[in-house]
Amino acid sequence: GEDVEQSLFLSVREGDSSVINCTYTDSSSTYLYWYKQEPGAGLQLLTYIFSNMDMKQDQRLTVLLNKKDKHLSLRIADTQTGDSAIYFCAESPIYGGATNKLIFGTGTLLAVQP
Amino acid sequence: EAQVTQNPRYLITVTGKKLTVTCSQNMNHEYMSWYRQDPGLGLRQIYYSMNVEVTDKGDVPEGYKVSRKEKRNFPLILESPSPNQTSLYFCASSTGPGHEQYFGPGTRLTVT
Numbered sequence: 207g208e209d210v211e212q213s214l215f216l217s218v219r220e221g222d223s224s225v226i227n228c229t230y231t232d233s234s235s236t237y238l239y240w241y242k243q244e245p246g247a248g249l250q251l252l253t254y255i256f257s258n259m260d261m262k263q264d265q266r267l268t269v270l271l272n273k274k275d276k277h278l279s280l281r282i283a284d285t286q287t288g289d290s291a292i293y294f295c296a297e298s299p300i301y302g303g304a305t306n307k308l309i310f311g312t313g314t315l316l317a318v319q320p
Numbered sequence: 321e322a323q324v325t326q327n328p329r330y331l332i333t334v335t336g337k338k339l340t341v342t343c344s345q346n347m348n349h350e351y352m353s354w355y356r357q358d359p360g361l362g363l364r365q366i367y368y369s370m371n372v373e374v375t376d377k378g379d380v381p382e383g384y385k386v387s388r389k390e391k392r393n394f395p396l397i398l399e400s401p402s403p404n405q406t407s408l409y410f411c412a413s414s415t416g417p418g419h420e421q422y423f424g425p426g427t428r429l430t431v432t
Contacts, residue, residue, distance in 0.1 A: 210362070241423075248410060248423040249363075294362060307353075307378065308412075308421060310362035 212295055212311035219319050224282040226314045228295030231276060237298040238271065240280045243313070244291045252280070252293075282316075290318045322347045324424035326411050332430045333401055341396045341427050343411030351414045352394040353378070353421065354386065356407040363410065369394055401431040 209231045218224045230238070236257050241249040255262045255269045255278075262269045268281040282289055295311040324345045333339055345352065353368040355378075365378030369388040383405055385397040394413075398405060408428050412421040 248425045251420050254420070307365055307368065308363070312360055312362040
């Protein structure tokens with residue numbers, strides 16, 4: 207079945223780069239997403255990548271996709287205290303007709319130390 | 321402002337007392353979903369709807385019902401809530417499969 211795995215916790219110092227990793231199992235996925243959840247808030251889409259791409263950059267965010275290893279990473283450059291949040295990796299599997307289903311990882315809590 | 325709204329945001333109830341959590345979107349989206357978020361489990365899909373009067377089960381549908389009588393609304397119904405349904409619930413909408421899902425602010429439900 208489908209599964210998305212993430213490490214639970216990452217701590218970095220302000221100004222450093224953060225790299226949050228994710229592995230997924232469904233090879234039929236077309237879209238892979240990174241969502242951010244701040245305390246007490248809903249999920250905010252940060253960025254997404256098509257499964258036929260290797261990399262996508264958007265300001266401080268860089269997404270790398272290794273399709274062979276089914277590994278997705280999110281790099282945040284110059285991490286700020288405002289980046290402290292839970293980051294969810296999600297995949298959107300496409301099989302037989304679309305369900306618009308998102309499979310989420312467990313989330314990675316990013317703690318940025320001043 | 322384009323948004324997904326949920327009500328109530330917080331709810332404490334007792335076992336067996338029927339409740340409804342409302343969800344509404346103003347973006348004319350066809351697709352809507354309900355998720356629950358539990359510690360260590362991420363978000364899991366409960367039900368989804370591809371259009372008016374078209375709904376289907378997600379991964380964890382037991383104990384829940386939904387309806388889609390209008391495009392903008394997608395209420396989640398718990399006919400007889402139990403403590404294992406204590407969770408944080410999110411409604412989401414999108415224009416179609418694989419497209420960005422817009423999430424509501426969440427409803428924190430506690431069943432005692």
